[in-house]
Amino acid sequence: MKKNTWVNLGFQVGALVLALLITTLILVAAGAPPLKAYLSILSGAFGSTRNVVAVLITWSPLLLTTAGVLITFAAGLWNIGMEGQMTLGAIFATGMLRLFEHAALPPALIIILGILAGILGGAIWAALAGALKTFGGVNEIFGGLGLNFVATALTIYLVFGPWKRPGVGSMSGTQPFDQALWLPTLPGTELSIWSLVISVLVIALVYLLLRGTHFGLRLKAVGKNSKAAFLMGVPTWQYSMFAFLLCGAFAGLAGGIQVMGIYHRLLPNISNGYGFLGLLVAMLINYQALWAAPIAFLFAALNTGSVQLQIIYKLDSSFAGVLQDLLVLLVLLGEGARQRFIKKN
Amino acid sequence: MRKNVMTFALLAMALVMVLSACGPTPTPVTQAPATPPPATQPPATQPPAPTATQPPAPAATAAPFVFGMLLVGPHNDQGWSQATYDGGQYVEQKIAGSKMLYLENVYSGSPAYPGQTASQLAAQLVSQGAKLVFFNSDDMKDEALKFAQANPNIYVVGVSDDWTWKDGKNYTVSANQFDVMGRMEYMKMVAGCAAALTTQTGKIGFLGPLINDETRRLAASAFLGAKYCWTNVLKKDAANLTFTVTWIGFWFNIPGVTSDPSQVADNFYNTGYDVVISGIDTTEALVQAEKAKQAGKAVWALAYDYKSNCGVAPDICLGVPYFNWGPAYLSIVKTAVDGSWTQGFQWNAPDWTNINNPDTSAVGFNKGNGLSADNSTKLDAFIAELAGGLNLWKGPLNLQDKSVYLADGAAATDLQIWYLPQLLEGMQGDSVAK
Structure with missing residues (x-):
């Protein structure tokens, strides 16, 4: 192995060990025995078929949002607006289901229409962020954040307004869909095999797109140096817009799956933070699509398994988030330190 | 290079686990008992008689x-x-x-x-x-x-x-x-009565959570209690009593999603409402009343849900209708x-022999320091009337849209109370979300 490889490895492992050590210290400070706490996370995530299913349910939308941001990151864009795009996907999917709920159409067709509507909703919302950047000069971070707020406000309006449950005004959500319009799940579980298959296919598609296609190469060129790419004949703004559209479509798909497969209704918090979590996963894997699936799975397992920490040790449920954030922060810090070290030597 | 990340993540996890095995003395872990699930399926039967008045035996x-x-x-x-x-x-x-x-x-x-x-x-x-x-x-x-x-x-x-x-x-x-x-419902009536006895402006605010059957009937109960004490105890004209409900959208504040209950409470206090009855799970009505009082306003609040809730702001608290589960x-x-x-x-139901009996009463009411001695006496008399069979869910009562809810002399059934479709006539605020 070359010297640089060992250096890289050292910094990465150091960051990971440091993250775990800090987490361990937090556990000790909270009065939880660290080893048992870690084991309880494992048990909470993999201790039973039901728990594994819960991990897979969380994994699926996370994989979709991660796939989306990998595209925009490749184009050099920070699509912070994933939450809003996911929300719009949920709104469009809900709208489609409500539209055809009582129509004489096969439920499967309505579900497919719902999924397509979700994709469309997310893409439209992402296109807005892209247009703000491309034609309005608004940084995509600010544009995305603003659109997130608008999406939330729109959901609240619908949940408390035209789509409210009869006689009810609550953020608990809209009237649940007819059971025939729920995404089919594995018997005895809430896991939709369709959402799982779609998510895996999407991440595989993104991997192939970024690694083995002319499009991917050009997209990366735009991301690395937009000016140079333009001079080389790449239509840069079109590529940026396409990256937004694709990312929004995946986020919208995730939103559609949330309403049709998990909650069976529209909620104000339907995005559940998956957009931001997808950003963390993408940063942790250094934007390499190959690692998206396992690391997203690790995050999903942490989210699911750490519920046990609250049950057993009365630790706050945000513990999983602390560990995830620490991992990302320290890996990024480690990467910065590594680059400085290599420059000096 | 990145191919090694997962491997080393697992190795690092293993390392920390080994290290942490030498950590502090573990606290007891709550382990699942090895008891089997019920051998037989519970049969569907008639609902049992309410047990609230039966003292539980250990x-x-x-x-x-x-x-x-x-x-x-x-x-x-x-x-x-x-x-x-x-x-x-x-x-x-x-x-x-x-x-x-x-x-x-x-x-x-x-x-x-x-x-x-x-x-x-x-x-x-x-x-x-x-x-x-x-x-x-x-x-x-x-x-x-x-x-x-x-x-x-x-x-x-x-x-x-x-x-x-x-x-x-x-x-x-x-x-x-x-x-x-x-x-x-009974304790909300008591809360409403306490509010009516205390208000100096005749304007009572109800800080509502979300809108559903439960919250409508509880807000309406508070109104009925307030109206009764305003007209029957204080002998004042019902037309001079204002009772306004403002809903925040959920049981507690969710920033960016619900209305901010602190702002809603402030709005009440800043627009002439001097008593706010809380219908939400948290304590903003009391906290904001305390602030308003420190700013020189004569205001009060009624807490909700938890028996010790008045402790948040004892001096402005008129009392707390609470659940004793x-x-x-x-x-x-x-x-x-x-x-x-x-x-x-x-x-x-409450145990009317002692509504604050922790072993027998399903709901109770604890008075707060803000309730004057005179009003406390009047409130006791009202509670005694309720215990004696006073039924405020009795006609004539109209719904908010002025349609007849209960004809003159008709007592509401449990179904009519549980599924109250609107607020009552005389109440201001939304009956359903707009």
Whole structure:
């Protein structure tokens, strides 16, 4: 192995060990025995078929949002607006289901229409962020954040307004869909095999797109140096817009799956933070699509398994988030330190 | 290079686990008891008679009985969740060897549990040995039923639900489910009376949570109590009493989603309302009243849900109508322990011989320091009238749209009260979301 490889490895492992050590210290400070706490996370995530299913349910939308941001990151864009795009996907999917709920159409067709509507909703919302950047000069971070707020406000309006449950005004959500319009799940579980298959296919598609296609190469060129790419004949703004559209479509798909497969209704918090979590996963894997699936799975397992920490040790449920954030922060810090070290030597 | 990340992540995890094995003395771990699920399915039977007036007898079990609780808010929120948590602790005290597990902040789309529904979280409790799970909010109503139907060997209690009320609109056969609620309507009437006796402007605000059957009937009960004391005790004209309800959209503040209850309370106090009755799970009405008082305003508030809630701002607190879940929870858990469980529904009344008896009364009212001695006496007289059979849910009563709700002399049935379709005539505020 070359010297640089060992250096890289050292910094990465150091960051990971440091993250775990800090987490361990937090556990000790909270009065939880660290080893048992870690084991309880494992048990909470993999201790039973039901728990594994819960991990897979969380994994699926996370994989979709991660796939989306990998595209925009490749184009050099920070699509912070994933939450809003996911929300719009949920709104469009809900709208489609409500539209055809009582129509004489096969439920499967309505579900497919719902999924397509979700994709469309997310893409439209992402296109807005892209247009703000491309034609309005608004940084995509600010544009995305603003659109997130608008999406939330729109959901609240619908949940408390035209789509409210009869006689009810609550953020608990809209009237649940007819059971025939729920995404089919594995018997005895809430896991939709369709959402799982779609998510895996999407991440595989993104991997192939970024690694083995002319499009991917050009997209990366735009991301690395937009000016140079333009001079080389790449239509840069079109590529940026396409990256937004694709990312929004995946986020919208995730939103559609949330309403049709998990909650069976529209909620104000339907995005559940998956957009931001997808950003963390993408940063942790250094934007390499190959690692998206396992690391997203690790995050999903942490989210699911750490519920046990609250049950057993009365630790706050945000513990999983602390560990995830620490991992990302320290890996990024480690990467910065590594680059400085290599420059000096 | 990145191919090594996972490998080393696992190695690092293993390293920390080895290191941490030398850490501090482990605290006891709550382990699941190795008790089998109920051997037989609980049969669907007639609802049992309410047990609120029966003093619970301590029970002992041979094996530990683990029950779980999904709390909509924090277990120490000084509101609804703490009241129901205390009910679980009461069960632990009364049934030897019983053990409560809980998860807090469980509500639809809670960021605490991304992508996990209440029924999935209930499954996590079951994985730690829970044989019975309390779903403690109407926000989990659908999930409670879904979980009960998918897990026939686990007992489910839907707090404030009506799935198992045979006379109710939503009756569903779910043999392993039992729904329970306290008749808070009485204590809201008491709260309304305290507000009416105290207000100097004749303007009472009701800080409402979300809008549904439960919250409509509780707000209406407070109005009925206020109106009665305003007209019958103070002998004032009902036209001079203003009673306004403002809903925030959920049981507590969710920034960016609900209206801010602090702002809503401030709006009341800044627009001439000098008494605010809280209908939400948290304490903003009291906190803001205390601030307003320090700014020189003569204002008061009534707390809700939790017996010690006045402690947040004792001097401006007129009192707190509260839930005392212990006796009801105990009676339900005991049937699960001794095998006599049946599907059922309880809507438990106060023990009128002593509404604050922790062993017998499902709901109670604790007076606050803000209530004057004179008004305290009048309030006692009102409570005595209620205990003696005074029924304020009696016609003539119209709904907010002026349609007849109860004809002159007609008393409301439980169904009419539970499913109150609108606020009552004389109340200001939305009956349904707009």
